[in-house]
Amino acid sequence: MTVGQRADDRRVVVTGMGAVTSLGTGIPDFADSLRAGRSGIGPLKAFDPTGFAHGNAGEVGDFEAADWFRRADPQDYGRAAQFTVAASRQAIQDAGLEDGQLRARRMLVSVGTTDGGTRDLDRLAELRFTTGEIRPDPQIAAKTGAQRLSDAVVDELDLEDVESVTVPVACAAGNYAVGQGVDALRSGEYDLALCGGADALTRKTFAGFYRLGAMAPDLCRPFDTGRAGMLVGEGAGMLVLETLESALARGARIHAEVLGYGLSCDASHPVAPERDGVARAVAAAHRDARVTGAQIDYICAHGTGTKANDKVETAALRDVFGAELPPTSAIKSMLGHSMGAASALGAIACVLAMNQRFLPPTANHRETDPDCAVDCVPNVAVAAEPVITQNNGMAFGGNNAVLVLARFDLPVPAATPQEGT
Amino acid sequence: MRPITAGRPVITAWSALSPWGEGAAAFREGLDTGWEAVTLVDSHHWPGTPVRAGIVPGVRMEYAGTRGVRSLDRLTRLTLLLSGLLLDELGGSTGTEPEDTGMVFATSGSAKSGLDFTTASYAEAKPFHVDPARFPSTAANCASSRSAIWYGLKGPNTTLTGGDAGGLLALAQAARLLGQGRAEVLLAGAGEEYSEDRVLLEDALHGGPGQAPPLAEGGALFLMETAEGAAARGRTPLAVLRGSRFRAYHRQRGGSAAGALLRCVTDLLGDTGTDAADIVLTVCSEPAGPLAEEEAAALAEVFARPGAEAGAPRRRIALRHRMGHGGSAASAFQTAAALGADGNGPLRAPVLVTSVEEGRVAAVLLGPPTD
Numbered sequence: 001m002t003v004g005q006r007a008d009d010r011r012v013v014v015t016g017m018g019a020v021t022s023l024g025t026g027i028p029d030f031a032d033s034l035r036a037g038r039s040g041i042g043p044l045k046a047f048d049p050t051g052f053a054h055g056n057a058g059e060v061g062d063f064e065a066a067d068w069f070r071r072a073d074p075q076d077y078g079r080a081a082q083f084t085v086a087a088s089r090q091a092i093q094d095a096g097l098e099d100g101q102l103r104a105r106r107m108l109v110s111v112g113t114t115d116g117g118t119r120d121l122d123r124l125a126e127l128r129f130t131t132g133e134i135r136p137d138p139q140i141a142a143k144t145g146a147q148r149l150s151d152a153v154v155d156e157l158d159l160e161d162v163e164s165v166t167v168p169v170a171c172a173a174g175n176y177a178v179g180q181g182v183d184a185l186r187s188g189e190y191d192l193a194l195c196g197g198a199d200a201l202t203r204k205t206f207a208g209f210y211r212l213g214a215m216a217p218d219l220c221r222p223f224d225t226g227r228a229g230m231l232v233g234e235g236a237g238m239l240v241l242e243t244l245e246s247a248l249a250r251g252a253r254i255h256a257e258v259l260g261y262g263l264s265c266d267a268s269h270p271v272a273p274e275r276d277g278v279a280r281a282v283a284a285a286h287r288d289a290r291v292t293g294a295q296i297d298y299i300c301a302h303g304t305g306t307k308a309n310d311k312v313e314t315a316a317l318r319d320v321f322g323a324e325l326p327p328t329s330a331i332k333s334m335l336g337h338s339m340g341a342a343s344a345l346g347a348i349a350c351v352l353a354m355n356q357r358f359l360p361p362t363a364n365h366r367e368t369d370p371d372c373a374v375d376c377v378p379n380v381a382v383a384a385e386p387v388i389t390q391n392n393g394m395a396f397g398g399n400n401a402v403l404v405l406a407r408f409d410l411p412v413p414a415a416t417p418q419e420g421t
Numbered sequence: 422m423r424p425i426t427a428g429r430p431v432i433t434a435w436s437a438l439s440p441w442g443e444g445a446a447a448f449r450e451g452l453d454t455g456w457e458a459v460t461l462v463d464s465h466h467w468p469g470t471p472v473r474a475g476i477v478p479g480v481r482m483e484y485a486g487t488r489g490v491r492s493l494d495r496l497t498r499l500t501l502l503l504s505g506l507l508l509d510e511l512g513g514s515t516g517t518e519p520e521d522t523g524m525v526f527a528t529s530g531s532a533k534s535g536l537d538f539t540t541a542s543y544a545e546a547k548p549f550h551v552d553p554a555r556f557p558s559t560a561a562n563c564a565s566s567r568s569a570i571w572y573g574l575k576g577p578n579t580t581l582t583g584g585d586a587g588g589l590l591a592l593a594q595a596a597r598l599l600g601q602g603r604a605e606v607l608l609a610g611a612g613e614e615y616s617e618d619r620v621l622l623e624d625a626l627h628g629g630p631g632q633a634p635p636l637a638e639g640g641a642l643f644l645m646e647t648a649e650g651a652a653a654r655g656r657t658p659l660a661v662l663r664g665s666r667f668r669a670y671h672r673q674r675g676g677s678a679a680g681a682l683l684r685c686v687t688d689l690l691g692d693t694g695t696d697a698a699d700i701v702l703t704v705c706s707e708p709a710g711p712l713a714e715e716e717a718a719a720l721a722e723v724f725a726r727p728g729a730e731a732g733a734p735r736r737r738i739a740l741r742h743r744m745g746h747g748g749s750a751a752s753a754f755q756t757a758a759a760l761g762a763d764g765n766g767p768l769r770a771p772v773l774v775t776s777v778e779e780g781r782v783a784a785v786l787l788g789p790p791t792d
Contacts, residue, residue, distance in 0.1 A: 051548040114560055116582070118535055125539035134466045134621065141625035145529060146561060146582040151780065154669045160681070161688075163667040164781065165583040165590050168530060168561035176579060183597035204535060207542040208556035210549045263603060265523065265578035267569040270557045277575065280520060284603070396557050397566020399578050 009245040012185045013408060015252040016097070016240030017348050018090025020083045020198075022058035022233055022335055026090060030345075031352045033334065034360040035381045040335050041219060041231055046201040047122075052210060054217040058233025058336020059201055071099075072156040078120045078143035079200035081152035083236035083341070084111055088153045088194055095240040096252060099157060105192045106161045108184045109150045111238075112173025112197030113166055113340035114395075116146025119200040126203075149198055153238075163190075171302075171337065172393030173197050174237060174344030175401035179261040181241040191246040196347075198236035199339035206232050212271070214306050220337075222303040222330030222362050223310050223376040225369040230304040233336025237344030256351040259388070259404040260288030266398025272308055273394050278316035281400035285390065286320065289404035293321035296404070297386035298359055300346040301374075302394045303330025304337055313392065314372035327382070328374040333363040343393030347403055350389035354407040359384045428647040430596035431658035431790060436506040437641040437757045438499060438612075440475030440744040444506050448641075448754075449761040451743070458744045459635045465617045474615050475637030475745030492554035493567065496531045496614035499639060500564035501571050507608055507642045508572060515644065516654045521605035523576030524568055525595040526612065527587030527749045528640075530561030533616035564612065576604040585706060585746075586667060586776045586783035587611045588641065588753030593665040593785075595645045605650055611753035612640025619748075627709075634709040637745030641753035643760075648790075658790035659760055660768045664693040665785045672779070678712050682719035682775060682782045689773075689784045690723075697723055700735065700786075701770040702762060704755040707739035708777050709746070716777040738762060752776045752783065759787055 019026065022040025023033035033040070040058045049055035060083065065074035068086035077085070092102060120143040124136045142148075150164040163184075169176045174197030181193035209215045209232060216229040247254050262284025266277030286292060302313055310330075317325055331349050332338075338345060349360050358381045365378035391403040436444055440458035441451030451458060461471040480498060493501075504524070508514065515522050538559045542548045557563045562580040569578045577598055583590045588611035595609035613619075615638035623633035651658050666689040670676030690697055703720055707713050724735045740754055741747075747754050752774065759772040768789045776783040 049548075116530070116561070118559075121532060121535045122539045125536050126543060128536075129540055129543040135630065136621055136625045138625040141622045144532065144622060145584075147529070147584050150583070151669075155671065155780075158671060158674065160669055160671075160676070162669050163590070163593070164669055165581050165594075167580065168582050169578075169580050170560045170562050180579075180594060180597070183594075183601050183603075187597050187600050189597075202539075203542055203548075204539045204559055207549050207551050208538065208553070208559065211551050211553045212556065263523075263577035263579070263598075264520070265566065265569045265575050267519065267573050267575045267578075270563070270567065270570065280575070288601075288603075395562065395566075396560055397562050397578070398569065399562055399566055399580075 009243050010186050011244035012182050012241055012258040013244050013247050014239050014255045014258060014351055015242045015247050016091040016095025017255060017351065018087035018094065018238045019345060019348055020060055020086050021235040021345060022060055025063065031356060034331060034349055034352060035358055037361045037363050037380055038334060039363055047203045056218060056231050057201055058231055058338065060234055069156060071158055072152065077148060077152045078117045080113060080116065080119060080198045081148045083200065084149045084198040085152050085156045087196060087236035087238035091194065091238045091240045102157055103159060106190055107159060108163045108181060108190050108193040109153050110177040110180045110195045111149040111166050112177035112344060113146055113149055113168050114170045114173060114199050115202050115205055115339060116166060116168055117144040117148050118202045118204055120144045122203045153194065169399050170395035170397065171339055172343055172395035172399050172401040173340040174342060175261065175391065175393035175403050178239060178347055178403055179263065179401055182258055182261055185241060185243050191243045193241040194238060195241055196236065196238035196344035197340040199234055199341050201232055201234040216305060219364040220305040220333050221364045222305040222333050223368055223372045223374055224365055225367045227305045227310065229306050231336040233338040235338040235341045235345060237341050237348050239347065254408045256354060257406045257408045259291060259406050261285050261401060261403045262288055264400045268398055271396055273312045274398060275312050275316045277398050278313060278394055278400050279319040281402045282316060282320045285402035285404050291388055291404060296326050296388050296390050298326055298353055298389045299328040300350050300389065300391045301328050301330045302392040303332055305332060310372040314374055325374055327359050327377050329360050329362045329377040331360050343391060346391040347405065350391050350405045354386050354389055357383060357385050359386065428600050428649065430599050430645055430662040431648050431651050432643045432645055432660045433651050433656040433658050434507060434510045434644040435641060435757055435760055436510050438477055438503040438506060438639040439754060440477060440637055440639065442478055445510065445761060448757055452758055452761055455743060472617065472620055473635040475635060476615055477639045494531045494534045494558040496528065497558060497564045497567050499614055500568055500612050503612055503640050503642055504568040504572055504608060507644060515606045517605040519573045519575040521576050522574045523578055523604040523607050524565050524574055525579045525591045525607050525609040526565040527581040527583065527591040528561055528564060528612055529582055529749050531558060531614055532622055533618040534558040536618050584781050585748065585751045585778045586781060587749030588756055589665055589776055589783045589785045592662055596662050599645060599647050606644060606646045608642045609645045610640055610642035611749040613748040613750045614638050635745040637747040640750040641757040658767060660787040661790055661792045663695065663786040663788040664689055667783045669781055677715060678777050678782060679715035679719045682716060682777055683722055685782050686723050686784045689786055693786055695771055695786060699771055700773050703735055703737045703773045703775065704759045705737055705739050706751060706755065706776045707741040712777055716775060
């Protein structure tokens with residue numbers, strides 16, 4: 001892998017990852033499930049779905065916040081913030097960083113989200129309706145701010161020299177947060193960042209997507225002729241980002257390199273994606289990563305499974321890549337749409353694909369729609385050796401963010417000359 | 422921090438939409454006269470009960486009646502108006518291609534929009550009888566992405582949330598995006614809406630009814646570009662963003678706002694090679710309760726250190742008691758005050774902006790464009 005004209009203190013690598021998903025908590029479970037093409041979809045449990053004609057979702061099961069909190073009190077935080085802490089704890093352990101080491105470093109903590117603390121805001125709405133009490137319960141009110149997601153990590157890790165920011169850029173937020181980490185490291189302000197995304201399933205978002213007719217009645221079937229929409233999900237994905245220089249200096253295991261990313265705004269419609277805007281984000285990511293489409297081996301699509309998304313996304317990819325698209329799969333078919341976590345989990349899926357030599361499948365696939373004809377790796381993971389991968393994120397408001405990652409292979413040391421030869 | 426060798430981020434224009442009114446001129450007038458813009462507004466939930474708040478007067482209605490805009494929440498309408506005010510400062514255009522023009526906006530979003538939407542799901546005949554046109558307003562990126570649609574801003578469009586420091590986080594992130602060449606110009610800043618739901622949530626966090634400080638709404642936006650870009654477009658910078666620092670502190674583990682802010686500002690001065698004695702003005706955040714004393718104590722120590730007269734009083738201004746607490750917008754209002762405190766020309770000496778709240782402090786240093 002030869003990419004970087006950038007100096008080592010400007011190259012950004014991934015040295016730790018953590019995941020909380022409907023497919024399992026922890027990177028090993030998440031990776032196994034992606035490879036096996038498992039489904040994390042089941043009947044909704046977050047709230048009583050009476051009155052909705054259907055209610056499947058990708059919920060996180062058996063999550064015990066207390067398993068992950070060592071210092072902060074999980075009762076101070078809502079479900080999305082708890083997911084964030086759990087994924088962060090995994091990521092820093094994976095990175096081989098101790099709490100004491102972290103506290104000594106200057107850090108950025110950036111967490112993308114759609115709904116932030118809406119799970120608790122929903123609870124306040126429910127209490128208003130059922131009890132007539134207008135004034136919010138203080139303990140619930142304290143969990144409603146979106147900034148609680150990044151602040152929970154700062155509290156749990158006892159960080160002080162830290163820029164703590166939550167990035168509520170809806171369904172592309174995870175990529176935005178990783179991108180913020182890339183820029184903060186490249187700028188030289190930081191050499192360590194903890195970035196990703198998180199969301200907890202909310203009635204508000206379920207009702208909203210349901211009303212828009214964007215929700216599938218049973219399963220999410222991206223790129224399929226019979227696709228009927230998305231399914232809401234939840235979870236968190238967090239990544240430890242580090243300058244290559246910092247990672248090498250502490251002998252860290254390097255999972256992958258973030259070659260670059262691109263942002264764009266459609267500036268056209270509040271909810272419908274626009275081909276030109278998405279294509280601009282993809283092209284910007286390629287420019288920043290110093291790659292061409294031909295070098296990309298796999299795309300982890302935004303792939304929500306709605307009629308509009310898959311068609312527009314595919315057309316936008318073709319605008320940049322030309323006729324030849326690399327395999328392009330949609331892991332939301334297995335996970336559901338975990339909102340702010342989605343593109344962070346997509347980034348992690350790309351890293352796993354590169355390091356474990358496989359392409360994650362698109363589940364539930366029957367017949368590829370000619371309107372979005374991609375090799376979507378139908379139903380079964382494929383053994384492959386992707387070296388450069390792309391992760392798409394598109395959000396309401398036309399906020400697009402696309403990430404390019406590369407397998408990181410340390411240069412092979414020059415062979416020591418043998419005596420006598 | 423490594424020295425920035427190229428692409429220094431500068432502010433070339435700004436505007437504000439505040440309880441003092443529409444535009445930079447109204448903001449400067451409020452600043453000059455010290456006019457107290459906190460007024461009494463009637464309670465929505467308990468009619469006849471007044472609530473003290475800093476409300477933006479007479480939000481122009483052309484943003485409210487247009488097709489497709491009727492369903493926008495107040496935060497989004499205020500942000501559309503604020504963005505328009507900044508563009509007005511530039512004669513209507515940034516002079517850049519839409520693809521190179523973006524926005525970095527800090528806000529806590531509209532709690533009212535979220536509460537109303539979910540309440541409808543409970544109250545209506547069917548749980549999905551919610552208004553789809555109002556669904557986008559329940560996400561915090563609605564205000565910024567709607568501004569992009571309204572004004573054709575096709576470059577990076579980022580929304581941030583980080584408490585009262587939001588406006589400063591937006592400046593820092595805008596500087597990074599410019600430094601990496603992701604945009605030519607960015608509208609960077611912060612905004613909030615007034616709603617009684619925001620008051621009730623703040624009251625709950627402050628110990629009960631009437632306990633939260635009066636809230637302010639509106640915001641401020643700054644046109645940011647690199648010094649080179651500004652020169653190429655014939656704009657004269659008002660200030661250079663010398664640097665920013667952010668810190669957290671944990672009171673339950675012995676931390677204090679005073680200690681955190683002292684360290685934060687000391688680091689910022691060190692990063693930027695700035696002598697505290699050169700700073701002519703501090704715009705502080707004046708947080709509610711004992712935190713204000715901690716902010717003052719930290720600043721007193723910062724300015725007592727340099728070789729000049731020990732403890733010499735530095736010029737310091739605060740806005741909160743005159744317009745209310747702006748949330749994310751508070752630090753954007755402070756930045757506007759830093760630029761507007763001495764007329765409408767470029768800064769002549771460094772100005773410090775500090776933000777202090779429970780658990781979090783931040784500081785930004787603006788310098789004269791001759792830096």
